[in-house]
Amino acid sequence: MKESIKAYSKQKSTVKKALKNAGFEDIKISNGHYYFSGFATKNEKVIYFSISDVRHFPEDKVLIRTAKDYKDYTGGGNNFARLENDSIVEQANYLIS
Numbered sequence: 005m006k007e008s009i010k011a012y013s014k015q016k017s018t019v020k021k022a023l024k025n026a027g028f029e030d031i032k033i034s035n036g037h038y039y040f041s042g043f044a045t046k047n048e049k050v051i052y053f054s055i056s057d058v059r060h061f062p063e064d065k066v067l068i069r070t071a072k073d074y075k076d077y078t079g080g081g082n083n084f085a086r087l088e089n090d091s092i093v094e095q096a097n098y099l100i101s
Contacts, residue, residue: 009038012040012058015058015087018087018089019087022088023053026092028096029046036057038058039055040054044096049070049100050076051068051100052069053069064086066084067083068085069081069099
């Protein structure tokens, strides 16, 4: 259980930092018990991002897709980035280009 909490905190921090590094603003994160999702904006374009429950899906990847607004949870097609700064920055910027 303790490992899951550490993984969750680390993943959340990694995603938020990477999106800030990519120039995204208004980063909103909704916390689940062991997962999170959220939205961010850059150049008036919105992306949705999420990780699965770290207790059951320990893979280090984040789902990123386009969204119409901060209530569009279905958005565009699913894309995945490795849970590391460069991969998240590259995928998020590609989606809004």
